[in-house]
Amino acid sequence: MSDAASPQVPQAPPLSPEELDAFTSKLVTALKTVYDPEIPVDIYELGLIYKVDVADNKDVAVDMTLTAPNCPVAGEMPGNVKAALETVEGIGEVTVNMTFDPPWTPDRMSEEAKLELNMF
DSSP states (O other), X not given: OOOOOOOOOOOOOOXXXXXXXXXXXXXXXXXXXXXXXXXXXXXXXXXXXXXXXXXXXXXXXXXXXXXXXXXXXXXXXXXXXXXXXXXXXXXXOEXXXXXXXXXXXXXXXXHHXXXXXTOO
């Protein structure tokens, strides 16, 4: 009797810096389609996206927050972000993690968002 080795899942080759940049750009474009319903600015420019990790197989994990923990869309927003990211061609598994540490402040907003909201 021979021991049958358990099948190994092939590892994805590492993404080149150029491939990672191109893929990240597509992710940002998708994130910019999701808006906070109370503020006319997308969640990326609002600074609600804290971190986006991309694995070599293009699985994506996002850490995000909301403008306030009691935001009325707290239950919906992770699903909206996941759905937007899943439109990116070639994406793998998408995980969206909600965090309130550190809490969001207007300092996290981009200059574009501050202009849009006349916060200068």
